[in-house]
Amino acid sequence: MNWRRIAVGTVVLGIVGNAIDWVLNTYVMTGVYATMADIMNPSPNMMWYVVGDVVAAFMLMLAWDMVGSKFGTGLAAGAKFGAAAGLFITFPMFLFWQINLRGMPYSTAWIMIGVVTLWYAVLGAIAAMLDRKTATG
Secondary structure: OOHHHHHHHHHHHHHHHHHHHHHHHHHHOHHHHHOOOOOOOOOOOHHHHHHHHHHHHHHHHHHHHHHHHHHOOHHHHHHHHHHHHHHHHHHHHHHHHHHHOOOOOHHHHHHHHHHHHHHHHHHHHHHHHHOOOOOOO
16 A cells, blocks of 8 residues: 555545535535425534545545556546445435435435535546556556
8 A cells, every 4th residue: 555645645635525515515505405404404513524525535545545446547547436436435325314314305315426426536536646556556
């Protein structure tokens, strides 16, 4: 494992992931969140969103270092890897949320699956861009 690459990637992906989240949560997803107003925390501690994105970035870089080369090299391979990781994480999670959280619409679960999978695809592409190893290494 290349811990230096994982650390640098974690910082870069953490910054990019937080920037994307800020745009998504401030502008894009407000209508979706409005459908769940009665089950959402009206004033969450933003520090935990930042920490969560950095941890997600670390886990994605760790996974990329371990198995990313199986997807190939370059931005498209990284995006494919990130989308796969996003689907593995979000597909069951948001569908279970929809079952267990009173007031979460089924359509919202699918929107969240799509948005978060796209988020991971973008970060996967950036991870691949930062990583210059070949498909065999």
